[in-house]
Amino acid sequence: MRKTSFMRPIAAAAALLAAGAAAAEDKPESLNLGVFTFMSGGPAAYGMPGRQGAEVMIDMINAEGGVAGVPVSATYVDEAQGAEGVISEYRRLSEDPAYGFMIAALSSGNCLALAPIADQLNMPTIGWNCDTHQLYLGNDYQFFYRPNGNTIAEFMAYALYFLDKNPDVSRVAIINPDYSFGHDAAEIVKATLKAVKPEVEIVAELFPKLGSSTFQTEISRLSAARPDVIFSNMWGGDLENFIRQAAPRGLFRTSVGVFALGESALQSVDVPEGSIVGVLGDGYWMSPDAQEIGLAAPFAEAYRAKFDADPVFPSVKMANAFLVMKAAYEKAIADNNVEWPSKEQLAAAMEGMSTTTMTGEMTFREDNDGVVDQLVGTVAKVDGKLVMTDMARYDGETMLPPLGEDPIAWIGSLTPEFLAAMPKPGSYE
Template sequence: MFQDRLLKKGLLASVMASAFVVSAFSSSAVAEDKKEVKLGVVTFLSGGAAGPFGIPARNAAELLIDAINKGQLPGAYSSVGLAGAQIAPIFVDENSKQKVADYKKLVQKDEVDAVIGYISSGSCKAIAPVAEEEKKLTVFFDCGTSQVFEDIITSPKYVFRTSAHATMDNVAAARYVVDTVKDVSTYSGINQNYAFGQDSWRDFSGSMKVLKESAKSVSEQFPKVFAGQYGAEISALLTKKPDIVHSSFWGGDMEALVIQGGGRQLFSRSKVVLTGGETGIERLGSQIPDGTIIGARGPNGPLAEDSALNDWFVKAYVDRFKSLPTYPSYHMAQAILGVKSAADKANSTDQAATIEAFKGLEFEVPSGKISMNLAGGHQATQGTAFGTYKFDKASGKGTLVNIKRYNAACVNPPEGMKSLEWIESGFKGAVCK
């Protein structure tokens, strides 16, 4: 259950200071109680991943929490709080060498009622089993490795992830390449040497083997995560001259690759696919070469379709932070909205009730519909989209053209099948509209 709260002093006196307690998230709490939910929010607040990733995610958390507490969200989310409870966030920097200790401090010392967090797949791999041991509702908002539920905790109870895992990104990237690029005979990859990068290349190259059997992989580069300098890897790619270069680089690494690779003509000699390139559109502008294929780990940012919720989110974010929300912002928003949807559905903020309502939940977010339909209802799927970058000199802004959308059943494995198994089966059961 979520952390217990003592009833008000006057009520305690009436029962002679007994140890009677009631959950902060309990629907049985007396009406005069002031309800408050402590929410741990973990994201990069320092280091190379903070600017393009962690701060936009924190911004979205602040925006959504304020709006929920005041009942200012549109439509189905207009009610105040989480089942009426106010949210009190505690922000923690993911850029730490003691991530597990930081998590345990949130749970044991700060006594948070739930945790939303984690951008790095390495963080999620470390935290997932700890969250299950601590029996604390924990919602991963961004990390992409499919290993979390396919290998590490295969029967989750307390851990959820409200964004689709990276298999979606890389299957869709391969489909987009086959759909839009003529005469692809060779492809290569440059991906970070840890779970997310390894999984991403595995899924993209595996998908290419199925979708474009005649094309061959000619180079696989795995530099250290956050290395920052990629001269040797770029040289290797230029030597092989592949038609396609795939990269799941994110944050500062992605921006460094664009700047360094662009300067050495990598993007003009090969068609480069950046599955997480959307975060660089506003930050890099004309430095991203035209023709680069860009994804946003879901239909986020410029890939989001029109909706009242997305209109509200973009306007509110720009008004407050003077910049457009990027996909880390969208991912944080959908995690918070997932928790609100579950608590409101349960009409309670009791942990057990919230978890039960969360499993298999479908809810709307600024990027569309989220379905919690993998890992026994703990892992989200959604559709996605890719586009091709074009910089408009007149406006001084970049945009995406030739956008293609892929529905959830086309790019996510079905329940009961691991990602690699599904890809190697030729996408058994996939339904592409």
């Protein structure tokens, strides 16, 4: 359709406004971030190491002169207040011109809620931990990026690892928290088993409430089911509680525990040796890649000095989120040849961005989901410390369905040959 004459000035004004909105900004005195994590209740056992990772990274970045010369500071928001409070805090911070970037959130539910708001408010945001594969299914976000990979790759990796580690496994039990993260993981593990080893039987499938203080009846039920393997993606206080309550009752003498988020509990609870644990991605600070890259050791040293503990993978995930954010600022500045990028330039810079994190390579796919490798291992005591041994590192790209494909249907299309082609436990040392 041909434009009428009075439309031209309107179109020109709109273009000018759009250009103005995307224009570079003056360099601020401080880069203020909103950092969202769980800081109270049972989930804080997982969320606080994330916050501590953020504190260490801010110290380290500022010691090196900040992001493009601008010092970084953070306001921490407790996700334990519930989704409504989290959304309200996110809006409050995003609408404050003093804030330039959000690192939110830990919970998948909160990321699902915040992603559309990030687009509404044009706020560049990194989902530092949330893993749900539902996040980008049918959604096209411009401002919300997740440098993590997702639940498909993560939980497939565990199923493949324990099948390789225990080839005779025939009975599997699942105990996951009763919300989307737990149910999604169960579906992914079951779909993977059905595809690559269909003879495996699921003998119990339990979904206790997130934040339960006791799992004694569930432990009895699992004992009665006599599984070879017990898979769980419980986390934080739930995971610690479950292991503390199940171990004295001998559950792990007869069944191998597969704790998807188990590395985060290695310092706080006596995870039975021989259990299979991982880091939901590649964020293990002692992995060979991390040692080769060389960023993890100084981070761990600073973390130990500040908190008297080794960093666990939530700390490393948070640290990697900061590295991605820093890389995004540097790329946006270089791409646009400006002193300080606008929020639009920042979001655009993250499109398809690749960067080296503390523990490996991360590339954003077209849907803004990060591709990272998956690391799984077996718990053993080395020099008096519980660590991951006998590790396998699964290629991130191989473990994700092609863009636009239904993830569960894609897993269903896999064959036992897929398992045979995977790296074996112990191949990554």
